[in-house]
Amino acid sequence: MDLTFKTKEGRFNYRVAGVMIHENKLLIMKDYRAPYYYLPGGRVNLHETSTCAILREIKEELQVEGKVNRLLWIHENFFYEQILNEPFHEICFYYLIDLPKEFLESSPNHFVMEEHKDRYLSFDWIPLSRLDQVIIYPEFLKEAIYQLPEIPKHIMTYDKKS
Template sequence: MDISFQTVEGRFNYRVAGLLIHDGKLLIMKDQNQSYYYVPGGRVMLNETSERAITREMEEELSIEVNVKRLLWVNENFFIEATLREKFHEICFFYLVELKNQELLSKGNEFTENENGKIHTYYWVAIEELKEMNLYPLFLKERILELPTSVGHIVETK
C-alpha cells in the first residue's frame, strides 16, 4: 500500500525521487496532459525503506536497475497540483542514483515509457537548461548545480 491518503484538507504523499545524471544531463519526465516536469520516482509503500522505494520505482518506471549513491535532500512541499487542482502536503526523499548498466542511454535524449497504461515521456536535459523549464519542485533548478555532501532539508510552500 502506498503511503498516500486523501483528507478533507488535501492529500498527503510520502515519495522518493531519483536524480540520474549522465554527461552533465539530468533525466526528467513529464506525464501526458501535464504542463510541468519532474524527476523519476514515486510513492513509498508501507513497511518499505525510502532507499528500497527508489530502486523499486526506477525498476517499475524505466525497467532499469540503479545503485543508490546517497541521500541528497529531504523536501517538505506544500502545493496545489496543476492538473488535479488538489492541495498536497508531500514529503520527498531525493536520492542521487547511478545506472548499473548503460542500456537506458541507447533510448536517446527523449523516449516514452508505458507504466501500466500511464504514458511517461523522459528527457535528458543539460543541467544548465533546467532553470528555464517548468520543473518541480522549484528548488531543484538551483540546488542541482552543486550537490550537497550532507543531507539537506528544504521546505517549499506555494
C-alpha cells in the same frame, strides 16, 4: 499500499525521487497529462524503506536496475497540484542514483515508457544549462542541482497557493 491519503483539507503524499545525471544532463520526466516536468520516482509503500522504494520505482519506470549513491535532500513541500486541483503536503526523499553504463550509453535524449496500460511517461535528458527553460517541480531543483550536498539537506517549500 501507497503512503498517500486524502482529507477534506488536501492530500498527503510520501514519495521518493531519483537524481540521475549523465554528461551534464539531468533525467526528467512528465506524465502525459501534466504541463510540467519532475524527477523520476514515486510513492513509498507501507512498510517499505525509502531506498527500496526508489530502486523499485526506477525499475518500474525505466526497466533498469539502479544503485543508490546517497541521499541528497529531504523535502517538505506544501503546494497546490494543478492536475488533481487540490492542496498537497508532500514529503520526498531525493537520492542520487547511479545507472548502468549500458543504459546510459544507449539511452536517447527523449524516450517514452508505458507505465500502466494506456498510461505513458515521457523522459528527457535535459542539459543542466537548459534547466531554467523548462517548467520543473519542485522549483528548488533549478538551483540545488548545481551543488549536490555530501550530507543530506532538509528543505521546506511553501507554495503561496497552498
